[in-house]
Amino acid sequence: MRYHQPSPTYAVLAPFALFLGALGLWWLLCALHKLPATVFPTPSDVWHGFQEEWRSSRLWQDIIVSLWRVAAGFSLAVFLGIPMGLWLGNSPWVRTALLPIINFFRNLSPLAWIGFAITWFGVGDPPAIFLIFLSVFFPMAVSVASAVAAIPEVYFRVAHDFGIRGIRRILLVTLPAITPQLITALRVTLGIAWVVLVAAEMVGTRSGLGFAIYDDRNALRQDLLVVHMVVIGLIGVFMDKLVLQLSKSPSVQWGYRN
Template structure:
């Protein structure tokens, strides 16, 4: 009902101070000469590298490539995972039959599929999307399934009392009842997918942020390496912040306020 007003002096200043402190520490270590410049680039060198990468356009291209792959893999996994989870959640027999194998794949690192991904799809978009899909689809299935199986019976009885039947049962009861949990899973899964795309591109890519990291390593450009690390981390945060917006939808708030 009542939202606590965000307090600027508590929510903005302390994290800003910590970040500035980290950069100062970074500068101090690099100035101390404990590491060689090529193994520990200074903040200034990274800043120069950043502007260089922006000017030649490579950073933006790699970023768009990686985001495209994550989006494709993630959308595919959601589009397939949610209906599958809905089905498994409603059918106990199917759940018993499929659960062990889904658990197996869920616990198998998607990166182990990399050699097959390259054999089947070659180097490029398709194999990266395939790996992201594999990393996301099983968690989405499992979470949707558990959410459906745990919907209180009382909701379906109420639905029956008030003449909600058939397809309406799915759209007006089942889906809204699982939505908060599904959104939470999508957040976790998107983070996972972002981790996987970088790893996938390091091995099976000719572009993308993961490939850029590998390329910087091969060119001994540790300054660019740091640029890419910062971008990868920031984008991960941005993706999560975007998905958090879904939890602000009025009709799902109940799922987060108990």
């Protein structure tokens, strides 16, 4: 039995109602001293902290820096990871030889490379971009390879009968067929990149949202800590929604109908 999808109104009101409920519970626990100020800040403290960050313009500077690092590392990883995945998926011989190595690095936490990243690139943008690249490239390559390997062989036989070969087969058959899996891989890896960025900025940089979290902790400013946590989460949700919009484009619907 197929259930009806929630209406657009419900999709907006339900999360908003849950947000208000969580905010009310937070305020109530603080008012009843179940959450002492030394343990967790009150909603009013967080609001005042947000106003402080807003007026100082530091918040916007950190957001811009962090988004730039994610855009650079993520774009480079996607630009190289998708072709690698297509190569692995289209060639069983290459896939058998390289996939174990790629899986090894995929299962190795990018944060394990922090020491090398700082040694090789110093501090600033390069080490953070390098760690983001590592966090995206290997999962992207494996996801694309798996999607390509799962394409029904009949698609390629029909393409061969119509004289569609080489790069035209990739553009007209392979990429449209893996569109759903590719969009899912983009969403997942972008989330990973955003998480890794925050951790990388705590160690190898002196700016960005990750460094702001580290600085707030050292200064014992739990109000600002929550402010930056909320900003990080909201930006992550926004980026996920942005990538999800790709699936609604008419130019990529071919893969969803198969």
